[in-house]
Amino acid sequence: MNNDEFERFVLKFGKDILRFCRMTAGDAENGNELYQDTMLKLLEKKKRLDSMQNTKSYALSTSIYLWKNKKKKYANRMRLVPMDSMDEMSDEGYAFTDYGNEASPEHIILKQNEVDIIQGFVKTLPEKYRIPIYLYYSADMQIKEISKILGLPEGTVKSRMRKAKKQLKEKLEAIGYDR
Numbered sequence: 169m170n171n172d173e174f175e176r177f178v179l180k181f182g183k184d185i186l187r188f189c190r191m192t193a194g195d196a197e198n199g200n201e202l203y204q205d206t207m208l209k210l211l212e213k214k215k216r217l218d219s220m221q222n223t224k225s226y227a228l229s230t231s232i233y234l235w236k237n238k239k240k241k242y243a244n245r246m247r248l249v250p251m252d253s254m255d256e257m258s259d260e261g262y263a264f265t266d267y268g269n270e271a272s273p274e275h276i277i278l279k280q281n282e283v284d285i286i287q288g289f290v291k292t293l294p295e296k297y298r299i300p301i302y303l304y305y306s307a308d309m310q311i312k313e314i315s316k317i318l319g320l321p322e323g324t325v326k327s328r329m330r331k332a333k334k335q336l337k338e339k340l341e342a343i344g345y346d347r
Contacts, residue, residue, distance in 0.1 A: 169217040178207065181224045189231050202238070206231040236342065243343035246281055282345075289339045290332075297332035300325050 169177070189206060190199025209230050210217065217223055290301055303314045311329075315322045 169214045169223070171214075174211065174214050174217075177223055181227065182207075184224070185227050185231065188228055189235075192231065192235050202231055202235055205234050209234065239342065240344040243285070243345065246285075285343070285345070286336070286340070289336055292339075293332055293335060297328050297335065300329050301332050304329060 185206065186199070186203045189203040190196055193199040193202050206227060210223075210227055217226070290298060293301065299318065300314055303309045303317065304311070309317075311322050311325050315325045318325065
């Protein structure tokens with residue numbers, strides 16, 4: 169692909185790719201950054217691209233690949249060095265007292281970060297999966313009680329919880345969480 173073909177490609181498909189990047193990233197700022205990264209990667213490889221092939225599909229898969237890598241890097245960095253300072257966390261009510269055990273400040277921060285990540289993913293689940301998870305883990309209810317509250321058969325509650333756990337596992341694996 170030469171410079172003119174690349175320019176025509178960007179003019180023809182640029183808006184679609186930008187819209188996809190914004191939807192994937194969740195907001196305009198991160199979406200614009202992802203779009204720029206995608207176009208830079210395509211520009212680097214333009215000599216190997218064939219304008220007769222489905223270049224738009226390749227661009228979209230490149231943006232997905234770049235987004236997944238960015239999320240993995242961010243998750244790993246946050247796991248190693250959380251952005252919140254210990255002073256900020258203590259102001260929010262986190263206690264750093266028992267230094268003799270494994271509850272060191274580092275351990276507490278890492279544990280809280282894991283909890284925050286998982287809670288964030290649970291919030292993104294569809295309501296029919298999220299509510300049984302909340303009732304089971306937060307309210308400490310049994311499957312039988314949950315089925316009565318929701319007016320569903322026990323098998324349906326179990327099935328929804330299994331699907332929710334599967335979705336959570338996939339999301340955690342996508343960010344490189346391997347526990």
